[in-house]
Amino acid sequence: MCILWLGLLTACGPTPAPRLDPMLPPSASDLELLGATRLCDAEDTVVKSWQGLRYEQVPWGSGEQLQRSAQSGQPDHDRFYFFNDEQRLVGAVFRYNQGLSLKPYPVLRQTLSELRPSSTFYIDPTQLLSQEGARSAVLYRTGDYTSTTQYLVLETEGDPTLLVASLAIDPYEQLLSSYHETFLPELNRSRSATPGEPSPEADQSDDFLGLQQFARGEAALFGSCGTAQPAIAVEAYRRSIQHGLKDEARIAEAHHRLGLALRDQSQLADAQRELEQALSLRPNSPVIISNLGRVLAEQQQASRAIELFKRALVLAPNYPEARFHLAQSLEQIDTRRAIEEYETYVALVQGIPREAKRIRFVLERVKRLKGE
Template sequence: MIKTINYHNRPLSKTKKAPYFLNVFMLFCLLPHCASVPPPSLLPPSESDLNLLEKATLCQTKSEAQSSWLLPGIQESPWGGGNEIFQEIASPNKKAQWFMFNEDQTLVGVITVFPRGLSLDGYPKLRHTLAQLPPAREFFFHSSKLLKEQAPDSGTLYRTGEATTTHQYFIRHTKGQQDQLVMAVFVLDPYETLLDGSHQKFLSYIEDSDHLEKVSTGTTEQLDGEAGKEFLGLQQFARGEISLFASCGKKQPEIALDAYHKAIRYGLSDPKQLAEAHHRLGLAFRSMGRLSEATTALEQALNIQPHSAVILNSYGSVLAQLGKLPKAIETFEQALALQPNYAQARFNLAEAYESHNPKRAIQEYETFLILAGDNPEESTKVGLAKSKIKALQSGAKR
């Protein structure tokens, strides 16, 4: 799939714009009799009655897997800084599975391939889910057939997920036959680009519907040289993300520090992602109260990406925590000059002005409320901003 890197203070969310009728319904439900109606989900539909993981669960440790479902003597090989476990199951439907564990022996992804395809006739919930999703990509299987003037099977990738995971479903369309599921990928969000089902390794394991020949092996090729270092760096970046943002339910800033340090040491060819590794390192230091080290990391990030509003906002927040309010205000204003509608930086600027310029703080909080609008992710700060405006206005009247 298209490589996506998140440069904000939290992982990317899989949101959908609410349709017009839903917006009207939400306005109608502002009336008292609708006050108890829960807000609509921001996640795309993901319900499935096909249990592809069986006893396995993402975030499970390898030791937990060994005591539950992982059989002894199963094929295991290195996967960058972690390892992968490969198994083939002959019945009831032939399938191949790769279980990917990171350096901390945490299960971060599972790829399931049905080489001969799996009919979804018996899985109405999954069919209904896929029917609601827009295609993420359309492509050909065994496209070399085009050179022989033969018609290859076409495929559609559907992408969905839950709060911290991404699910990919690859559907094969064969002329004159029912559509079939040929591959599914379940992965923790930060690892998606490393475990994309579009990788030739996984696609080539799918058998040609005409010849039913498997042309792949179960092991992942190991990268050497600069490509190998890049892969290791990206792995460590993803490891840092799931640790810093609690993808597995618990923040682990110590692991995040180790991971981002390693990502930087291995090297990342994309300057934006290298800057982001320093940025994330700064966030991890800040979460541990190590503000001096956070400042250094964020300054290194700004040396690479001096015009990043997000990094400037983080830097300003650390400066404010250190009591350096004039410099913090200057930094927030630089961020807003680059991105005037940046609600989080606007809120932080208002907070920084509170102690010595209450009138300006009120103005900035009011601007924040306009920018935040109905964004559910800002609901806590919206309530806080309203209470602070009242307090500042009361103080001004005394």
């Protein structure tokens, strides 16, 4: 059990429907959070669905936060919606001021019983030595391939009580977790917690703006809202680096991701420069080494690319991406070795659904290289 200030509420995704995918955790819920709204909806679309309801707009770094406090028609909880620079909904937090009994929600209770607790917190560590002792709450995490849903539950015997629920597309999960205790219902905040509404400015770390742009870049690069947007990713990663990041590993990753986004824009020389910068900060990262090799291969620098792929495999022998790209680079130089690398790649990724298309391509290439 962690003795931590509970404000660690993080991001999540839309209320998931029951799933049969064995790769995903249980996520079925009969507690509707977003209603007809969905993550990635445009801000205008979200606001139109709130006709007649009061809300407040406040800055959230370079984005915006909309707050709907408890009202007469909806007295049980406060709602906080977070929008990025493109005015897309990237996360939401729901704070239940009196706690929400989960007795009327058997599907959600069943889901929580099947999930392993992510963390356990003392709600008010100042009460640890008191006669009553400190109450604890459990954080459960679930979601799908692009988003995360979290439930913060007060585990009272026979009647679990929901304190906070949150959802976000994955790149923003860590970012939203920076609010700490400000999202706890007032009756559950520790005595040292600041009263009042959560303020996007109050709990921001020194590199909040850099982290926010990094999350924006991730969402754009990997298509968290359905379609990859490499041009937006390039802008976001550059702004992230300009704003500054405290963690050197994160700085390296920002240069790495910027290199990938530039490659997707066919700006290979710029991509190479960013990947080399990332590698100078993390010289033993097989992923960065392999991706630099890919960019060099696309610039017809096969010998340097092969050296990098081999170097990546020394560091991570079971890294399938490096095996695949090494095989491609060897086809015109060492056919036998290329076949071996292709076959090793297939052995490493067999049974992984997302690799199925590439496996078919590799098997066809092996046939041709063997002259079959």
